Amino acid sequence: MGSVVRCDRYPYVTGSSVLGIKYKDGILLASDTAGCYGSTVRYKSVERLKRIGDNTILGASGEISDFQAITNLLDELITEDWMWDDGNKLGPFEIHNYLNRVMYNRRNKFDPLWNSLVLGGIKKGKKYLGMVSMIGVHFQDNHVATGFGNHLARPIFRDEWKEDMTLEEGVKLLEKCLLVLFYRDRSAINKFQMANVTEGGITITEPFALKVNWELEAFRNPTKGAEGSW
Amino acid sequence: MFRNQYDTDVTTWSPAGRLHQVEYAMEAVKQGSAAIGLRSKTHVVLATVNKASSELSAHQKKLFKIDNHIGIAMAGLTADGRVLSRYMRSECINHHFVFESPLPVGRLVVQVADKAQVCTQRSWKRPYGVGLLVAGLDETGPHLYQNCPSGNYSEYQAFAIGSRSQAAKTYLERKFETFMECTKEELIRHAVFAVKESLQEEELSSGNCGVAVVGIDEPFVVLDPKTLQSYIESLETGKEEQQTMEETGTDDRQSLQVQHEGTGSRGISVGAGDDSPTDMET
Numbered sequence: 001m002g003s004v005v006r007c008d009r010y011p012y013v014t015g016s017s018v019l020g021i022k023y024k025d026g027i028l029l030a031s032d033t034a035g036c037y038g039s040t041v042r043y044k045s046v047e048r049l050k051r052i053g054d055n056t057i058l059g060a061s062g063e064i065s066d067f068q069a070i071t072n073l074l075d076e077l078i079t080e081d082w083m084w085d086d087g088n089k090l091g092p093f094e095i096h097n098y099l100n101r102v103m104y105n106r107r108n109k110f111d112p113l114w115n116s117l118v119l120g121g122i123k124k125g126k127k128y129l130g131m132v133s134m135i136g137v138h139f140q141d142n143h144v145a146t147g148f149g150n151h152l153a154r155p156i157f158r159d160e161w162k163e164d165m166t167l168e169e170g171v172k173l174l175e176k177c178l179l180v181l182f183y184r185d186r187s188a189i190n191k192f193q194m195a196n197v198t199e200g201g202i203t204i205t206e207p208f209a210l211k212v213n214w215e216l217e218a219f220r221n222p223t224k225g226a227e228g229s230w
Numbered sequence: 231m232f233r234n235q236y237d238t239d240v241t242t243w244s245p246a247g248r249l250h251q252v253e254y255a256m257e258a259v260k261q262g263s264a265a266i267g268l269r270s271k272t273h274v275v276l277a278t279v280n281k282a283s284s285e286l287s288a289h290q291k292k293l294f295k296i297d298n299h300i301g302i303a304m305a306g307l308t309a310d311g312r313v314l315s316r317y318m319r320s321e322c323i324n325h326h327f328v329f330e331s332p333l334p335v336g337r338l339v340v341q342v343a344d345k346a347q348v349c350t351q352r353s354w355k356r357p358y359g360v361g362l363l364v365a366g367l368d369e370t371g372p373h374l375y376q377n378c379p380s381g382n383y384s385e386y387q388a389f390a391i392g393s394r395s396q397a398a399k400t401y402l403e404r405k406f407e408t409f410m411e412c413t414k415e416e417l418i419r420h421a422v423f424a425v426k427e428s429l430q431e432e433e434l435s436s437g438n439c440g441v442a443v444v445g446i447d448e449p450f451v452v453l454d455p456k457t458l459q460s461y462i463e464s465l466e467t468g469k470e471e472q473q474t475m476e477e478t479g480t481d482d483r484q485s486l487q488v489q490h491e492g493t494g495s496r497g498i499s500v501g502a503g504d505d506s507p508t509d510m511e512t
Binding site: 087093 | 336
């Protein structure tokens with residue numbers, strides 16, 4: 001079943017970047033709420049950040065239907081873990097590894113789940129932030145991003161992220177990067193969500209918009225300096 | 231135990247509501263040489279009486295490391311025990327491969343118990359003839375469990391199984407309230423003393439007993455004969471000290487006693503499991 005049929009050669013409805021940073025009390029994740037159908041920004045209220053259990057949050061870019069399948073898988077995992085009722089709980093690191101196994105196994109069958117996943121959580125004071133790609137590449141870091149975020153947001157993180165930022169500082173940093181992504185990523189929209197996980201629990205904000213300024217100097221003559229552009 | 235009409239098949243109930251084959255399997259555990267386990271807030275210690283089948287042969291191996299944080303001691307058909315330990319090792323490794331974290335010992339114990347139960351409900355199988363004392367760690371700390379051929383499992387503060395285990399149990403019952411606060415060395419000494427009780431007339435030496443320890447941030451390890459011998463020797467000197475302390479009544483540790491967990495199946499189990507069906511009904 002599914003071993004010969006390669007049904008996932010290309011994604012259909014996709015989400016753009018997801019950003020994640022560690023801060024003093026936990027992890028912050030951010031993404032926009034767009035689901036693109038090729039070059040059409042078709043769905044504008046797609047939630048790409050989900051809570052997993054009560055100490056982990058998951059963000060995904062890539063094929064939205066695969067993200068939904070992954071969320072179902074993880075919900076089953078969490079439920080089974082909860083049913084043991086024995087004082088042990090799967091932490092974010094364990095879920096990261098489980099996801100990695102799932103992604104890598106699908107890749108080996110030439111039937112990948114077309115997502116780049118960002119997973120963040122905190123357990124017993126230990127913060128965790130990591131990424132798993134659709135081919136099973138996985139790592140942890142203080143700040144991660146998927147898709148365009150890798151090229152536009154991570155340089156900003158590398159300059160401006162520091163250890164033990166406050167919540168306000170973290171939010172400000174993410175908003176700055178989200179704005180850059182909105183300006184420069186054609187599949188991004190001005191409607192974002194942020195997820196915050198601390199020892200006290202998980203909050204995912206309602207969608208919000210950022211103030212944009214198209215009068216910036218850089219937009220006045222966009223092709224200046226780019227020979228051959230129009 | 232006398233032969234009954236209803237004891238040929240494991241899948242045949244007796245009119246008294248007993249499965250005799252399962253009970254016979256538990257007899258096999260009682261005939262095996264003793265295994266003892268005890269735990270504190272930070273460590274779990276397992277100890278075994280090692281019997282050699284003849285003077286020429288080496289001792290049976292009864293202590294097995296399952297993973298860095300789990301180990302077992304067995305009593306009964308050690309061949310069955312080896313098969314179970316291979317299963318347990320496999321489960322631990324699989325869990326580690328998927329989650330990169332240690333399998334909580336309580337969950338492993340339930341899996342083993344379920345595996346044992348299957349053998350009590352298939353006409354073409356027989357129950358495992360080995361009892362396991364499982365020592366391990368999980369997020370909530372160190373734990374000691376017993377797995378029965380019946381498919382039952384329970385958690386203990388301290389326990390002993392196998393032949394002449396009642397002597398060890400009596401000693402443990404006297405002392406178990408102090409175990410939670412014991413250091414690793416004290417705990418090992420208690421375990422070795424309990425083995426001594428089971429051996430009764432025989433001289434205790436590193437040749438006829440085995441000890442293993444697992445603790446928080448300390449992987450499961452079977453003590454080498456030299457270390458074990460030094461514990462045995464310290465017992466002799468410690469014993470004299472203990473006697474004088476008891477006489478003068480200055481054993482502070484026992485009077486300052488702290489809890490032992492008070493939920494459900496925890497705590498010392500008294501000899502009831504030896505000759506009645508209560509094990510199966512719980």
